[in-house]
Amino acid sequence: MKKYLLSLFSFLIPIITFAQETEDVGFDQKIDQAFQPVSDFFTQVIFFEIGGIPFVLILLVVSAAFFTLVFGFPNIRFFGKAINTVRGKYDEIDHHEVGDTAAAVDGDIRDTIRDESKEGEVSHFQALATAVSGTVGNGNIAGVALVIALGGPGATFWMIVCGLLGMSTKFVECTLGVQYRDVDENGTVYGGPMYYLSKGLKEKGFAMLGKITAVLFAIFCIGGSFGGGNAAQSNQATIVIKELFDWESTGAGTLVGVVLAILVGIIIIGGIKRIASVTEKIVPFMAVLYVVCCLYIIGSNFSLVDDAFSLIFAEAFKPTAIGVGSLIGVLLVGFQRAAFSNEAGAGSASIAHSAVRTKYSASEGLVALLEPFIDTVVICTMTALVIIIFNFGGFFEYGDATGAGVVIIDGATYEGAGITSKAFAEYIPYSKIFLTIAVVLFAVSTMISWSYYGLQSWKYLFGRGKRADLIYKLLFCTFVVIGAAASMDSIWAFSDAMIFAMVFPNMIGLYFLFPVVKKQLRRYLDAIKLAR
Template sequence: MKGIDQRINEMFQPVVDALSQILFWDPIKALGIDIGAAAPIVVLWLIVGGLFFTIRMKFINIRAFGHGVALASGRYRSKQSQGEVSPFQALTTALSATVGLGNIAGVAIAISLGGPGATIWMIMAGFLGMSLKFTECTLGVKYRVIDEKGKVSGGPMYYLRKGLEGKGRKQLGIFLAILFAILVIGASFGGGNMLQVNQAFAQLQYVVPQMEGYGAVFGLVVAFLVGLVVVGGIKGIARVTSKLVPIMAIIYIVTSMYIIGVHFSELGAIFKLIFRSAFGLEAIGGGFFGALFVGFQRGAFSNEAGIGSSPIAHAAAQTTEPVSEGMVALLEPFVDTMVVCTMTALGIVSTGLYVNPDGLEGAQLTAAAFGSILPWFPYILVLCIFLFAFSTMISWSYYGLKGFNFLFAKPLTRLTGKSRMSDLVYYFFFLASIVVGASSSLTAVIDFSDMMILGMAFPNIIGLMYLAPEVSLDMKQYLHKLKLQQSSQQ
């Protein structure tokens, strides 16, 4: 069985190498300018998008934070609202896809490549990402489609096609919707699947070295468990994630707070180190840009703001107000990146293992850092990572399925006469990808995952910019209505 892992990786790596030349193209370097760090075009695009929507929506990430919390708690919920899941379940489904290995492995990768200063830029990615999440999830609900059985379909595929058609850009909308659907399928196989099982197995192998070479076996077991959940659809996924997310988040956050607390007296020096590294005061040029681009890349990968994945989950929320669901959604980057990622980063930096003397990869570096204070923590992290990975995979299976059905549901139904054939075909490839991910190297998996997930930002943000004026108008009308409602209650 051990030879299977090597053969799968040898087949997968060349595909990744060929694709990476496109999405990781560096326009700054192409102009002959050397800034001492890579500046992938996809990361530049996300930075521009985050800044644009934060300003365009007049800092809705700050203004609507408190109201978003109230909405998520069910305070404004209406029994007449259409949808399949509650706003809280939609939030936890989306969070289960974002609060995951990006917070554990992704943060470790960011710090090992960009230094401690990458922490600041991850936080900034989360802050700007809140406005992006608001915009895209508002549109996800506004343009969702509900069939006669009450089944909801939504996300960028729908608001890109229908929204841009309303702006007189029908052909552009169709092209962007198809491109997004292709990328979300690839992302569900990559970052939403392969990376998750890869790092879950890597951590298991870290604490049980005898497991080395048995990635395919581990992948088969996980594929079976994931398969048991995903056949239940969004309602089954939401039931599982609404229970898993709070539990795993509490376990991980409490442990992280303990690690930080042990080094409480050193926090001043730790923050000084992070700021010096973030702004290149220790290494002018490469230090600043390296921390910035790596921090934003890993931050965006972690919270998925602007990527277009979360609107697919939030489209199923029981609400009559698209803007209100957007305000619930903007909490995700705050929880995911500004809280959980920051705790991981502080834990790694405070232990001094950010220099990574043993050349550890991803989650293993986090395990080593935390394990230097709590020797038993790597074993707890095995459980945390498995729960993070499992919840992320089942959420991303829903995202990828929606993209697959958008492209192939009708043709496959006409061809076979079976309405669920599209679901079965997708699930076969999704579950097979789990085995590939568990058997491949982290380098191949992380590159493929970045290409697919971050690539989704291109068609999504283009569409969001076209549709920004109507989101802004809807936001103003909602806030005015809310103000009148609050005044009448006083």
């Protein structure tokens, strides 16, 4: 670990020095100017349109609806079983002796079954906490503010719809993540779309297609770990830190980024077990604290809640008061931000869930369907209600014509997490300090989870050696600094492009392999029945 930290400091010291030396010319601005063309390129490539609608959003929504119907609304039917699985009610079926009746329910020959309950590195709850920490991030604070600034209250409705549908997609991809994972001789788990694409499609007779899509996914996932899972998070953390301390220095973002990079670097060296041990403590704490504050604001303005929901429903189907100007525009804003926030369809969460200790892959698929519900239906909706209730005071106009999600309140400009912070400050004393802490915790937890996703993809492409690990982690920490220094507009555009790029190869795997998920779901449900 000392060697790793020395390498990290050595890598970041030139950045710190350069930031200080170029204070008068704006080092943050130099990074942003260099990064903007990269962001623009990927945005144009990934978000190609059909009939004025980005094809990737059509693919996400249609696929989520398809899986919801094919599996008979698993987001509703199995919600209770998902909760019971997380709390350990069915753990005993993972510990039956090899060859017993429950272990053979899928038709395998008794006494010849591998005891998969000993494979894996983390519990159901730890896997869920790690994956939720990858999705519950500043998309819930800054992303929701962006939704409302761009699409008005009506975009919240479509965000919720996307979250509910996304539960089915998440169930399918995380079941496959466990089903096709690799476990080495040391018990270390390697899983995710890279493995179910390459191994699963090979089973179906499409070995070459599997290899190509697996490589593409790994490349895009690395980009996603640098973008949405990293740079976007440090970007929002930096915004609230600078706002809290009224820090306008031209190199402030870079210096904040360096501090965050060192903090993240210390944590991610420990691998999935260290990450899981951190996230299982941070995620419940920060999520509960944030939800309690939202509930306090909503409860304090309870008489306005029905008005807020009325506005959400009215503007969802008749967006007359917003800048995007059409029903399709509102729908797209809501779906895009929800998909970015909960990542259903991107396949990223299956990497974390693949590390679970279980011999029933569908058990973890059921656990995973809780993520979009927690992330989008609960936390994002609460944030939206807080902002809408706040803006009943007429503080800003819905619909930013520039497309950057910037609003003007009392003559000052606010964007992303700054809008949410302003709303909190209206009702909770010293909330700026609280929200700064919340944003930083959300950012750090998301970054450390996404570092694991990206590293797994990096290992798939470049091998599992220590040198490859070190190179990836240094690059990851560099993007922490880039995200802190660059503008929100360029960072979020790049982040969107990288997250949504992962959808294309991942969906190929889901469509080819969903019959495998059906079989594994029957196996798990039968095991539960036999254990009663």
